[in-house]
Amino acid sequence: MRNLGIAAVSAALLLALTYLLDPFRDYQLATAAAYLCAAAGLTVLIGVNGQLSLGHGALMAFGAYPVALVQNELADRGVSAQWTLAVSVLAGVAAATALGAVVGVAAARLHGPYLAGLTLVVAVAVPSLATLFGGVLHGDQGLSVYLLPPPAALGPDFPFERWQAWLALAAAVLTMLLLANLMRSRFGRTLRAVRDDEVAARLAGIPVARTRVLAFVVSAACAGLSGAMFAILAQSVSPSAFALTLSLNLLLAVVVGGLGSLAGAVWGSLLLVLLPWLVDTFTADLTLSPDLRQRLAGNLPLAIFGLLLVVVMIAAPGGVQGLLKGVLKHVPQVLAPAVRGRRRSAGGLDDRLQR
Amino acid sequence: MDRFVFLTVDGLSRGAVYAAFALALVLIWRGTRIINFAQGVMAVVTAYLAYSISNATGSYWVGFIVALASGLVLGAVVELAVMRRVEHAPPLNAVIVALGLVLFGQGVLGMIYGNQYRPAEAPFSRVAMTVAGVPVVSRYDLFVFGAVLVLMLAVAALFTRTATGLRMRAAAFEPMVSRLLGVNVARTLTLGWALAGLVGALAGLLVLPTGLGLHPTAMDLVFVSAFTAAVVGGLDSPAGAVVGGLVVGLVLSYVGGYVDSAATPLAVLGLLVAVLLVRPGGLFSGTTARRV
Amino acid sequence: MSALLEVTGLTAGYHGVPVLHEVDLTVRAGTICAVLGANGAGKTTLLRTLSGLVRPAAGRIVLDGAELRDLPVHELVRRGVAHVPEGRGVIAELTVDENLRLGGLWRGGGRALRQAVDQMYELFGPLAQRRGYPGHLLSGGERQLLALGRALVGRPRLLLLDEPSLGLAPRLVAQIMALLRQLRDDTGLAVLLVEQNVRSALSVADQAVVMSLGRVVTAAPAAQVADDAALRHAYLGF
Ligand SMILES: Nc1ncnc2c1ncn2[C@@H]1O[C@H](COP(=O)(O)OP(=O)(O)O)[C@@H](O)[C@H]1O
Ligand SMILES: [Mg+2]
Numbered sequence: 001m002r003n004l005g006i007a008a009v010s011a012a013l014l015l016a017l018t019y020l021l022d023p024f025r026d027y028q029l030a031t032a033a034a035y036l037c038a039a040a041g042l043t044v045l046i047g048v049n050g051q052l053s054l055g056h057g058a059l060m061a062f063g064a065y066p067v068a069l070v071q072n073e074l075a076d077r078g079v080s081a082q083w084t085l086a087v088s089v090l091a092g093v094a095a096a097t098a099l100g101a102v103v104g105v106a107a108a109r110l111h112g113p114y115l116a117g118l119t120l121v122v123a124v125a126v127p128s129l130a131t132l133f134g135g136v137l138h139g140d141q142g143l144s145v146y147l148l149p150p151p152a153a154l155g156p157d158f159p160f161e162r163w164q165a166w167l168a169l170a171a172a173v174l175t176m177l178l179l180a181n182l183m184r185s186r187f188g189r190t191l192r193a194v195r196d197d198e199v200a201a202r203l204a205g206i207p208v209a210r211t212r213v214l215a216f217v218v219s220a221a222c223a224g225l226s227g228a229m230f231a232i233l234a235q236s237v238s239p240s241a242f243a244l245t246l247s248l249n250l251l252l253a254v255v256v257g258g259l260g261s262l263a264g265a266v267w268g269s270l271l272l273v274l275l276p277w278l279v280d281t282f283t284a285d286l287t288l289s290p291d292l293r294q295r296l297a298g299n300l301p302l303a304i305f306g307l308l309l310v311v312v313m314i315a316a317p318g319g320v321q322g323l324l325k326g327v328l329k330h331v332p333q334v335l336a337p338a339v340r341g342r343r344r345s346a347g348g349l350d351d352r353l354q355r
Numbered sequence: 356m357d358r359f360v361f362l363t364v365d366g367l368s369r370g371a372v373y374a375a376f377a378l379a380l381v382l383i384w385r386g387t388r389i390i391n392f393a394q395g396v397m398a399v400v401t402a403y404l405a406y407s408i409s410n411a412t413g414s415y416w417v418g419f420i421v422a423l424a425s426g427l428v429l430g431a432v433v434e435l436a437v438m439r440r441v442e443h444a445p446p447l448n449a450v451i452v453a454l455g456l457v458l459f460g461q462g463v464l465g466m467i468y469g470n471q472y473r474p475a476e477a478p479f480s481r482v483a484m485t486v487a488g489v490p491v492v493s494r495y496d497l498f499v500f501g502a503v504l505v506l507m508l509a510v511a512a513l514f515t516r517t518a519t520g521l522r523m524r525a526a527a528f529e530p531m532v533s534r535l536l537g538v539n540v541a542r543t544l545t546l547g548w549a550l551a552g553l554v555g556a557l558a559g560l561l562v563l564p565t566g567l568g569l570h571p572t573a574m575d576l577v578f579v580s581a582f583t584a585a586v587v588g589g590l591d592s593p594a595g596a597v598v599g600g601l602v603v604g605l606v607l608s609y610v611g612g613y614v615d616s617a618a619t620p621l622a623v624l625g626l627l628v629a630v631l632l633v634r635p636g637g638l639f640s641g642t643t644a645r646r647v
Numbered sequence: 648m649s650a651l652l653e654v655t656g657l658t659a660g661y662h663g664v665p666v667l668h669e670v671d672l673t674v675r676a677g678t679i680c681a682v683l684g685a686n687g688a689g690k691t692t693l694l695r696t697l698s699g700l701v702r703p704a705a706g707r708i709v710l711d712g713a714e715l716r717d718l719p720v721h722e723l724v725r726r727g728v729a730h731v732p733e734g735r736g737v738i739a740e741l742t743v744d745e746n747l748r749l750g751g752l753w754r755g756g757g758r759a760l761r762q763a764v765d766q767m768y769e770l771f772g773p774l775a776q777r778r779g780y781p782g783h784l785l786s787g788g789e790r791q792l793l794a795l796g797r798a799l800v801g802r803p804r805l806l807l808l809d810e811p812s813l814g815l816a817p818r819l820v821a822q823i824m825a826l827l828r829q830l831r832d833d834t835g836l837a838v839l840l841v842e843q844n845v846r847s848a849l850s851v852a853d854q855a856v857v858m859s860l861g862r863v864v865t866a867a868p869a870a871q872v873a874d875d876a877a878l879r880h881a882y883l884g885f
Contacts, residue, residue, distance in 0.1 A: 052447055054454070106628050112446035113390035114631065117586065120392070121579045121627050125620035132617040244575055248458050255451055291469075299465030306459025313452045314440045518748075518756045525738055525749050532736040535698060536797070537724035537753030 003184075007177040014169050023161035027233070028273050030165040033172035034229035035269035039253040040172075040179050040262055041222025046251075047260025048183060049215040050195030052112075055103060055119035056223045057246035058126035062099045063092035063227025064237045068143040069136070075146040082151055085167075085232070092228035093221050100220020104213040123247045127239035142238025145231050168229045175222050180262055182218065191215055245302070252305050256312050258321025267320040276301040357489050362612040363605065364483075368496040369565065370604020371503040376558035376581035377588065377596035378510065379551040384590050385527040386547040387442055390582070392453035393433065395574030396460035397552055398559030401426045403464055405560060406473065406569055415478045422556050430552020434545050442544070461571040470571065477564035499561050506557055507597065510550070514593075523547060576620060580607065583627040589637025599637070651676040651837045652697075652805055657706030659696040665704060666692045667861045674805065674854070677835040679827060681848040681869060683883055684858035690841040691733050693858070694807045697839070698723050698730040710805065724753050727804035731811065733841075735794040739783035743774055746782060746793055750800035760800075767796040770826075788819045795823065799830070805837045806830075812844040820844065824851045845883050849873045857882050 018026050038056055045051050070088040074080070103122055107115050130137040137143065150163035182188055193201040194211050202208050231237050253268025279301045283293055316323055376394070383391045391397075401422040409418030437456065441449045479498050483490035514520035525533040526543040534540050558581070559574060567573045584603040588595025603626065610622040630637070652674040660666040666689045674680045682690050695701040697708060699720040708715040710726055718726070729750075738746055747764045754760065768775035771792045777785060785793060791811055798806060808827075812820040828851050830836045842848035849855060852869040859882050865872065872878060 046447075050447075052450060106632065109635070110631060113384075113450055114586070114635075116392070116450045117390060117579075117582045118627060118631060121583065121620075121624045124575055124579045125624040128617050128620040132615060132621070134617075244572070245458070245461075248454055251451065251454060252458070295466050295469045298470070299462045301462070303459050303462025303466065306455045306457065306462055309455030309458060310437060310452050313448055313455065314437070317444075317448065518752055521741075521745055521749060522752065525741060525745075528740045529736065529738045531700065532732065532738060533749070534720040535700075535724070535730045535732065535736070536749050537721050537801070538749070539719075539721045 003177055003180045006180075007173050011169070011173045014173070015166070018162050018165045018169070021165075023159040026159065026161040026165040028277065030161065030168040030229075030233055032269045032273040033165070033168035034226050034233060035250070035253060035272050036172045036226075036265060037168075037175045037229060038223045038226035038250050039257070039265040039269050039272075040175050041219040041226075042250050042254045043257075043260060043262060043265045044179055044183065044191070044222075045215050045219035046254055047258075047264075048188065048195065049191040049212065051107065051212060051215060052116045053103075053107075053119045053216070053219070054116055054244070054247045054251065055122035055126075056219070056250050057242045057244060057248075058123045059096045059100055059103075059220045059223035060227030060230065060246065061126055061237075061239070061242035063096040063224030064231035064242065065137065065143070066091040066095045067228045067231040068145045068237045071146045072143065080148065082148060085147075089171075089225065089228040089232075092231070093224040096224025096227060097217055097221045100217050100223070101213065104216025104220070107216065108209040108212045119247075120244070123244045127242060130239040140239060142236055142241075144236045145234075147232065147235055164233055167232055171225050171229050175225060176262060179218075179222070183262070187214075248309075249305065252309050256308055256319050258319030258324075259317070261319075261321040264319050264321035275304060279304070358612065360489055360491060361483065362608045364492045364496060365612075366605035366608030367601060368492075368499050368604070369562070369608060370584075370601035371499055372558050372562040372565075372600070373577070373581045373584045373603050374597040374600025375503050375506055375554055375561070376577060377585040377600045378507070378593055379555040379558065380581060380585045381588070381590060381593055381596045382510075382547050382551040382554065384585070386523070386544050387438070387449075388446070389438065389442070389449040389453070391438075391548075391551065392450060392578075393456035393460065394551065394555045394581075395559075395578035396457045396464075396571070397426070397429050397433065398555040398577075399464065399569075399571060399574050400429060400460055401552075401556035402475065402559045402563050402569060402573075403468055406475070409476065415476060419478075419560060422560055423553055426552040426554075426556025427549045428552070430555075431545050431549040433552070434548035438548065439541070439544075464571040468569075468571075472573075473569040475563035475567065475569050481564070495564070502557065502561060506554060510554070510593065513550075519543075519546070576623075579620070579627075580604075580623050583623050583630070586627060587630050587638055592637070595637055602638075650674065651711060652839070653707075653709040654697070655707045655709075657693075657696060657703055657708065659692065659701050659703040659706075661692075661701070665861065667696065667703075669706070670858075670861075670863050672856060672863065672866070674837050674839055676804065676837050677831055678853040679831055679838040679840055679851055680854040680856060681852035682839060682841045682856050682858060683845055683848065683872075685882065685884070686843075688858040689861040690858055691809055692861075694730060694732075694809050694839065694841060697807060698728060721753075724801055724803070728807065729798035729801055729803035729805070730807040731794045731798050731809060733809040733813075735790050737782040737785065737790045737793050737797075740781060742779050742781055743785070743793055744778045746797050747774075747800055750797035751802075753801065763800045763802070767800055770799075771796050787814050788816065791815060791819070791823070795826075803836070805839065807839050807841075809841045810843055811840075812842060812847060820847050824848075827851055845879075 018029065021029060038060055042053065042056055045053055067088040070091045071084060074084045103119065107118055110118060131139045150158045150160060190206055190211050193204065193206055194208050198208055230241065234241065249272055253272050254265060256271060257264030257266065257268030280297065283296050312319060318325065379394055380391060383389055404425050405418035405422035408421045409415050433456065437452060438449065441452050477495050479494035481493045481495045483493045485491065514524060522538045523543045523546060526538050526540040530540045562577055563569060563573060580603050581600065584599035585596050587602055588599030606622055606626055607619045611619045650673045654670060654672040657667055657670040658665050670693060682693065684690055692701060696703050699718060703716055710728065713726065715723065715726065744764065747767055748760060751760045751763045773789055774792055774796060777789060782790065795811065811823055824847050827838055831838065840848055840852060849869050849872060855867060855869040855872040856863055857865040857872065857878065864882060865878060
């Protein structure tokens with residue numbers, strides 16, 4: 001299977017890469033990988049199936065909180081081993097998948113702004129659960145996540161950030177592998193058929209509503225995994241980490257990278273990590289008052305993200321991947337087979353938005 | 356019983372604001388089939404402007420007037436500079452562009468004003484006046500009711516009594532025919548956005564002093580409540596928006612008062628899901644099915 | 648008398664595919680010109696191109712010496728062109744009175760508009776009793792009268808009518824044709840009349856243009872077209 005080969009090679013390369021990077025870079029890489037899990041899932045939902053979700057930040061919260069709860073609960077009961085992490089992450093994925101199924105069923109008949117509005121309300125409403133169940137979830141303050149140091153077998157000086165990067169990269173590679181296969185499968189074609197023309201799909205015997213719900217569930221599972229990784233990276237969970245802005249950032253990653261393309265999700269996730277860092281580096285060189293620097297810190301990237309979203313959507317709805325495609329069209333014929341391969345692996349690179 | 360009276364008045368007062376905000380959404384939806392997801396952040400921008408002007412001049416009312424005027428301008432600018440370019444694209448594009456504006460606006464506000472909450476000043480007392488020993492309604496509530504009522508009457512008069520209103524309605528229903536009859540449809544759309552900007556600005560000014568305060572994301576919850584109100588009312592109907600707003604205001608007030616204030620966002624979600632599943636055309640829809 | 652509307656070499660279509668091919672057409676003031684042809688011949692497209700809804704790829708549209716082809720649609724009424732679209736285009740959500748006012752709104756509101764609308768009520772008696780009715784409550788015939796009246800409120804020099812007889816009772820069709828004749832004679836109105844109902848169109852028209860597959864195959868006095876059996880058989884199906 002070609003995808004499996006690609007996945008193995010990228011995993012090996014990434015593993016090697018983590019040894020070359022310092023802990024801070026490893027942490028950035030881990031963050032991008034964690035974003036990628038959710039962004040890739042969202043790509044399948046928006047780009048391939050045509051359902052917009054603004055609620056993926058909330059699904060990530062459902063992936064993250066169980067990690068904290070299960071890790072801490074097991075630690076309190078004296079169960080302290082690396083394997084508990086697998087259980088916690090699975091619990092997170094399961095919780096997010098369950099919420100995804102519920103939202104997916106509610107959303108199955110909705111389109112356009114109605115679907116966007118419903119998922120937006122989900123994104124705004126879910127963080128309030130932390131306050132509502134403050135006894136367990138500790139409100140705005142959130143929970144810390146009990147984590148063991150990296151396994152001793154990795155050596156005594158193994159940085160914790162590299163261990164986090166391994167976990168997040170494993171999650172991202174696994175997600176990409178599964179989604180790439182899914183997009184090339186019969187189910188992938190079904191998803192696209194429903195996106196392109198619901199009536200035609202229905203006439204062709206495709207159960208439209210079930211397909212849409214399934215797309216939501218798959219995408220929610222990815223968001224759950226992503227949220228679980230964020231819990232591991234931050235070693236804490238709180239509602240403010242999963243606010244509406246997170247959902248909008250994910251949307252940005254998916255749109256700027258190129259709707260409908262998993263490769264685009266990679267570009268988008270890197271952008272989410274690199275842009276704030278670039279802005280910080282840039283403003284650090286300027287002589288600014290501490291107050292102004294603080295105001296710029298979170299907000300300048302936000303403004304740039306917003307501007308990017310608007311500009312990309314108006315000027316280049318195909319995103320980075322669409323632009324690459326355009327450039328690759330003009331390379332000499334010798335490279336043509338490679339280009340074709342790339343196109344196919346990119347799946348349903350989306351013409352929908354240019355239509 | 357006292358509590359019920361208090362919650363009802365409070366719900367109606369909040370509902371009046373949601374109604375105004377929902378009206379802003381409906382105005383744009385009718386003309387362009389776009390839900391303006393940036394309506395909330397646009398209102399916050401004007402509210403910050405009011406804050407700065409009021410601080411500089413020492414007068415609440417100068418800030419108030421400037422905010423309304425800037426809402427009008429902002430609405431027109433957003434339509435002309437941005438939304439016009441996606442009006443004929445698939446609906447997803449307009450949603451995404453509007454959300455881009457949300458991030459952009461919140462980022463810019465954060466850069467200028469920082470991310471701490473600032474108090475939003477109320478021009479009248481928010482302490483309820485008592486009638487026969489029962490606290491009923493505050494001066495500020497009365498101001499809210501009055502302002503929204505004046506706004507609604509003015510909008511209704513604009514649409515039913517003026518040539519401009521006739522053009523706007525015609526362009527919203529039948530853009531092609533309207534163009535043949537000499538209506539500059541593009542201009543009516545700009546006007547619609549401008550009007551919505553003003554209405555949204557007023558709603559923002561009225562709602563922020565009621566415990567929300569000034570913050571770049573302060574209108575997020577108001578937006579989803581007003582969106583729900585607009586859907587409850589049927590999205591196409593200004594009168595529906597009013598009723599929907601009052602319904603949502605009351606529901607939120609009762610849930611906040613009798614259950615838990617942290618449960619109000621979930622109540623909005625429940626209400627929206629219920630309406631979308633049971634009566635997707637809104638509570639006042641006829642028999643015509645609507646694709647949602 | 649010189650031509651009011653002079654169309655030359657007009658080529659237009661949808662999505663880059665031409666539907667009209669080098670159409671030439673002349674309409675003089677105070678005359679009715681019937682545009683005939685089978686379904687899909689391009690008659691509607693011709694009218695839509697004249698009023699700016701479809702942008703021509705080539706050709707000229709000259710009204711009274713002025714080029715129209717690059718004007719926005721909403722400017723056309725200001726030049727004296729009124730287009731009653733196929734399917735009538737009554738705005739169902741607006742009342743009869745509002746629909747009528749809309750037709751003259753570009754001239755400005757006020758007393759003059761009120762007078763123009765009242766004139767239409769005199770001309771179209773049935774509408775006077777329906778002033779406050781929303782468009783969707785009208786019968787097919789009432790809608791056609793309303794669409795026609797709305798176009799006339801703006802006092803156009805050139806009226807583009809797309810199949811006014813569609814779905815109407817013969818008596819009403821005759822009334823409409825008589826009205827067109829009267830307007831032509833009394834006010835010097837020029838009419839470009841697209842019709843499937845060939846007989847009644849030819850009965851009022853001065854000139855006739857026969858279209859087929861987007862081309863003008865004949866342009867001649869109406870009587871001559873009515874007498875040309877071969878032409879009728881070939882293109883008009885009777
Ligand atoms: N909106 C449109 N998009 C694409 N093709 C169209 C459109 N409207 C009409 N056509 C095509 O143009 C041709 C002429 O149509 P039309 O002008 O409506 O003819 P007529 O009015 O004479 O029946 C037909 O072949 C029709 O399919
Ligand atoms: Mg036709």
